[in-house]
Amino acid sequence: MRSYLPDFDLQVPDSLGEALALLTQELGQYRPFAGGTDLMVLLNAGLLPAARFLDLSRCQELRGIQETSTHLSFGALTTFTEVRDCKAVHQHFPNLVKSARLTGALAIQNRGTLGGNIANASPAADTPPSLLAYGTEVELISLRGTRRVAYEAFHQGYKKMDLAPDELLQRIIIPKPLGRTFHFYRKVGTRQAQAISKICLAACARIENGTVAEFRIGLGSVAPVPARARNAEAVILGKPLEALPIEEAQLALLADISPIDDIRSSAHYRRVVSQKVLGQMLRELSQSSF
Amino acid sequence: MIGAPAIRKEGRAKVLGSTCYTDDMSAEGALHGATVRSQIPRGILKGIHFGEGIPWNEFVIVTAADIPGKNRVASIVHDQPFLVGIGEEITHPEQPVVLLAHGDRQLLVKARKAVRLEVEELPAVLDLQSSLDLTQVIYGTNNLLKEIHIRKGEPDSVWSQAAHVIEGEYRTGAQEQMYLEPNAMLAVTERGDPNAQVTVYGSLQCPYYVHGALKQLFDLPDDQVRVIALEMGGAFGGKEDYPSVIAGHAALLSWKSGKPVKLVYDREEDLVCTTKRHPSRTRIKTAFDTEGKFLALEIDFVLDGGAYATMSPVVLSRGALHSTSVYCCPNVHIHARAAATNTPPSGAFRGFGAPQSLFAMERHMDVCATQMGMDPVELRRKNFLKIGDSTATGQIIQENLDLGGLMDRVLKEIGYHDKQKAFAAHNATDDPIKRGVAFSVFMHGCGFTGSGEATMASVAGVEGLADGSVSVLAASTEMGQGKNTVFSQIVAEALKLPVDMVNTAIVDTKYVPNSGPTVGSRTTMIVGKLLEDAAYGLKQSLIQHGFLKEPYSPEAFKEAVQKAHARLGSIKSYAQFHKQPHIVWDDASYRGDAYPTFSWACYAAEIAVDTVTFEVKVEDFVAAQEVGRVVNPVLAAGQIEGGVAQGIGWGLWEDVVSNQGRMVNNQMTNYIIPTSADLPRIRVIFLENPHPAGPGGAKGIGELPMDGPAPALLNALQNALGPLRLDEVPMTPERLLTRYEEVYGG
Numbered sequence A: 001m002r003s004y005l006p007d008f009d010l011q012v013p014d015s016l017g018e019a020l021a022l023l024t025q026e027l028g029q030y031r032p033f034a035g036g037t038d039l040m041v042l043l044n045a046g047l048l049p050a051a052r053f054l055d056l057s058r059c060q061e062l063r064g065i066q067e068t069s070t071h072l073s074f075g076a077l078t079t080f081t082e083v084r085d086c087k088a089v090h091q092h093f094p095n096l097v098k099s100a101r102l103t104g105a106l107a108i109q110n111r112g113t114l115g116g117n118i119a120n121a122s123p124a125a126d127t128p129p130s131l132l133a134y135g136t137e138v139e140l141i142s143l144r145g146t147r148r149v150a151y152e153a154f155h156q157g158y159k160k161m162d163l164a165p166d167e168l169l170q171r172i173i174i175p176k177p178l179g180r181t182f183h184f185y186r187k188v189g190t191r192q193a194q195a196i197s198k199i200c201l202a203a204c205a206r207i208e209n210g211t212v213a214e215f216r217i218g219l220g221s222v223a224p225v226p227a228r229a230r231n232a233e234a235v236i237l238g239k240p241l242e243a244l245p246i247e248e249a250q251l252a253l254l255a256d257i258s259p260i261d262d263i264r265s266s267a268h269y270r271r272v273v274s275q276k277v278l279g280q281m282l283r284e285l286s287q288s289s290f
Numbered sequence B: 001m002i003g004a005p006a007i008r009k010e011g012r013a014k015v016l017g018s019t020c021y022t023d024d025m026s027a028e029g030a031l032h033g034a035t036v037r038s039q040i041p042r043g044i045l046k047g048i049h050f051g052e053g054i055p056w057n058e059f060v061i062v063t064a065a066d067i068p069g070k071n072r073v074a075s076i077v078h079d080q081p082f083l084v085g086i087g088e089e090i091t092h093p094e095q096p097v098v099l100l101a102h103g104d105r106q107l108l109v110k111a112r113k114a115v116r117l118e119v120e121e122l123p124a125v126l127d128l129q130s131s132l133d134l135t136q137v138i139y140g141t142n143n144l145l146k147e148i149h150i151r152k153g154e155p156d157s158v159w160s161q162a163a164h165v166i167e168g169e170y171r172t173g174a175q176e177q178m179y180l181e182p183n184a185m186l187a188v189t190e191r192g193d194p195n196a197q198v199t200v201y202g203s204l205q206c207p208y209y210v211h212g213a214l215k216q217l218f219d220l221p222d223d224q225v226r227v228i229a230l231e232m233g234g235a236f237g238g239k240e241d242y243p244s245v246i247a248g249h250a251a252l253l254s255w256k257s258g259k260p261v262k263l264v265y266d267r268e269e270d271l272v273c274t275t276k277r278h279p280s281r282t283r284i285k286t287a288f289d290t291e292g293k294f295l296a297l298e299i300d301f302v303l304d305g306g307a308y309a310t311m312s313p314v315v316l317s318r319g320a321l322h323s324t325s326v327y328c329c330p331n332v333h334i335h336a337r338a339a340a341t342n343t344p345p346s347g348a349f350r351g352f353g354a355p356q357s358l359f360a361m362e363r364h365m366d367v368c369a370t371q372m373g374m375d376p377v378e379l380r381r382k383n384f385l386k387i388g389d390s391t392a393t394g395q396i397i398q399e400n401l402d403l404g405g406l407m408d409r410v411l412k413e414i415g416y417h418d419k420q421k422a423f424a425a426h427n428a429t430d431d432p433i434k435r436g437v438a439f440s441v442f443m444h445g446c447g448f449t450g451s452g453e454a455t456m457a458s459v460a461g462v463e464g465l466a467d468g469s470v471s472v473l474a475a476s477t478e479m480g481q482g483k484n485t486v487f488s489q490i491v492a493e494a495l496k497l498p499v500d501m502v503n504t505a506i507v508d509t510k511y512v513p514n515s516g517p518t519v520g521s522r523t524t525m526i527v528g529k530l531l532e533d534a535a536y537g538l539k540q541s542l543i544q545h546g547f548l549k550e551p552y553s554p555e556a557f558k559e560a561v562q563k564a565h566a567r568l569g570s571i572k573s574y575a576q577f578h579k580q581p582h583i584v585w586d587d588a589s590y591r592g593d594a595y596p597t598f599s600w601a602c603y604a605a606e607i608a609v610d611t612v613t614f615e616v617k618v619e620d621f622v623a624a625q626e627v628g629r630v631v632n633p634v635l636a637a638g639q640i641e642g643g644v645a646q647g648i649g650w651g652l653w654e655d656v657v658s659n660q661g662r663m664v665n666n667q668m669t670n671y672i673i674p675t676s677a678d679l680p681r682i683r684v685i686f687l688e689n690p691h692p693a694g695p696g697g698a699k700g701i702g703e704l705p706m707d708g709p710a711p712a713l714l715n716a717l718q719n720a721l722g723p724l725r726l727d728e729v730p731m732t733p734e735r736l737l738t739r740y741e742e743v744y745g746g
């Protein structure tokens, strides 16, 4: 059915070390290939300039979910299905489970990876808002060593990341929320499944003595990158649950977002509906019992 | 056999994956074809340049100059060229200009990109209003592809005396058929007088349309052109007229190269260039008396036909003929126009103009009820057509029609009255989810419009084979709707045989007669009736020739056919459509019997709309229809469920986004058809009232389910949210938000 059959070259290194060596030797020549669910779409449509791929599937170091007393750490190759199947994720990061469940449909969830979802750097990706709401860090690796970056600083502009050409995304590390926490996730897609987000909002709040002691909101599809809603957060932080200044936060949100018109939705819809979803989240927060 | 849930004849092969679609065909030494398109909406083609880095000498290159016959696609109007020649006008951005073929698909893609067209651009007309305003004259003298007036009584005498005069304007968008299998053709040709032969195999609904197109393109007689319809992965009207173009292209490449050529579109190309449902605008002016009875109706119905006429004249006709829906009105004026724009031609799509005009009228009825403070149920009941009434064309309703009963059945099934009360109470709370329930009542004319069937005079037949089984000879194609099975059932019923003794012959123009196109809800009713007659003919001649005696067993029939075949060589029986004397139609005045009969329906929808996101969820759907007689209950229910799904998609999500006349959301990711997660359970109810025009009393059902969902959904949205300007489909969340803000503020 496909009229375009591009030429391509696929390397399958046996280990992470070998993969990093290839990346370093021929700097900028290889495109990492994880589940391929983003790359194959572009390849099929003839829109992928790259023709050389580095299949990461044998890099065991990039797999697995590890739990410590304070964190969960996800290998970059962790699939959405693995996220959905992991008890500890359900317990600590319900928003992440929801993002995984609402991504594509089962086939995509079996193949698509967290690392690919991040490194594809789409502002419409569905796990980044959850990762932002949970104060995630990412670990990057190259032959030069490893380094950790706060995820909220990782995306630097549209499709620009703090990722050098010799580096791979190795792990995604999320601290377990402490104390009493409130979680909210809502994806507004173009339909109920196999849908790209028009708006996505994730939030996590820690409640202490009836006030909002810690609060992060992650947003998708309303800015060039997955973004924190710092202005809206600031309005709510420290406020008692029974008197959240919801309308003030909705106004403040406008400074956090820069939505556009595109083939999926309009800037107006994205602006209004992200304010409404924020309002819905804050009403749920104010009514939550702690 | 009629009425039994016979298993799909081709079902097993499809389930096992052994079905052979066009792209699965292989031909020795075949080349792949590709199409270079205009890319600008309007201009004069000045030159064609073949860029560097491509071994052009290895390529087969076809331009308009290579066409042996006439460079016009045979259709209702012969206005569309197969390829734009140098010095000729480009009239839409996906117009084919150059054809390429090569054995290496990768190289083919590179070559396609390396062809540069030199064009002198002209100002384009990209929307309906600009076309009507004649900002540029791009077609004929007035940009109109077709214009129709239908008049009954004198509406102008009524407006001033009416108790209520209510006006409305309604719009519908383009819609893509989204068959699973994109368009595909394989052409094999032989040159040289006098034995030249052009053969195409493909995914196509109407073999004889393609046959006619190839004859004209190559200037060849009937028997030197052969069209074989292969198994199709869906069509929905999308493979009615465009396959003539693709078949022509594949055949031209094959003709020039002397090799078989396969031309298979990928999804992106199929979406940008093939035909879609006509976008529409309908203005309605209605006059009612104090009771709410219709006094007058004035309808201004306009379709965007795109750059060429294709099926627009007949789509317009069907749309106009359905624009008054199921109501009786003494004074009517319908003014219908299809206007040209510099966009890819619109074409056939399930419903064929009727969904557009019925959306407007069925939406308008609820708007009128609200404005007059009436119940939409009672307003409709007062105006329903009944036996003896006449339609806008003066057609007298001959059947014992009980639309009120049909409507009541549906309202009861969905719990309309209880839900309306419960939702009114619920919607007054601060729950952001608002709920609504509403319905539409409508009909769909069976078979071709007006004198179409009589003019076409289709032929279908049956053949007794050497093994004693019976084969169905018809050019009607199987596109997933179940034609193979239903035809076999009809013939089996007529001959009193088990259904597995009857099969359908391969649809090859060399062997099967022209039973007409597989369109217009005509296959079961019209062609099925011919087959019933042909089957009786076969039986009669077996009896007359002494091979068979009544009553007989299937085994005796089989032996009779075997013997007859052994003795006579071939036994075939044909039947031809003849104009029924009591059916009168005048094309010039648009008066008379527009259709032999109609299928009648009432659909009800329950929806929930989230006022946080303006997403609409369809919670329940009841689809009840009177279809004469159900030939196969499983296939019939499948037709209704699929059509309702398509109607829901059109009503809520499916939006063709264009830029400079080109579709820009030409991927399944961004052109939003519903998934199973977006659809409710669709409850299908059939009422039977056998009609003499169809086999065993069956009427057409294929298009009917496309007509009702959109107005029912938007009426339900009105029930949930109040009288917003719900005047357009698809009513996407983005549009609904805007409408909501108009009434309730930002």
Ligand SMILES: Cc1cc2nc3c(=O)[nH]c(=O)nc-3n(C[C@H](O)[C@H](O)[C@H](O)COP(=O)(O)OP(=O)(O)OC[C@H]3O[C@@H](n4cnc5c(N)ncnc54)[C@H](O)[C@@H]3O)c2cc1C
Residues within 6 Å of the ligand: A031, A032, A033, A034, A035, A036, A037, A038, A039, A040, A041, A056, A062, A076, A077, A102, A103, A104, A105, A108, A111, A112, A113, A114, A115, A116, A117, A118, A119, A120, A124, A125, A126, A127, A167, A168, A169, A170, A194, A195, A196, A197
């Ligand atoms: C039908 C369909 C539905 C979809 N639905 C959704 C949806 O609902 N929500 C959503 O968010 N996405 C969706 N997607 C997009 C896609 O599935 C996700 O973004 C997925 O997470 C990508 O992961 P992958 O492993 O397949 O990435 P790949 O395609 O393999 O790679 C994506 C990008 O990340 C880079 N990359 C991958 N791994 C690494 C690494 N370890 N280090 C550095 N770079 C790396 C690659 O080089 C590439 O640029 C959908 C895709 C399809 C085809």
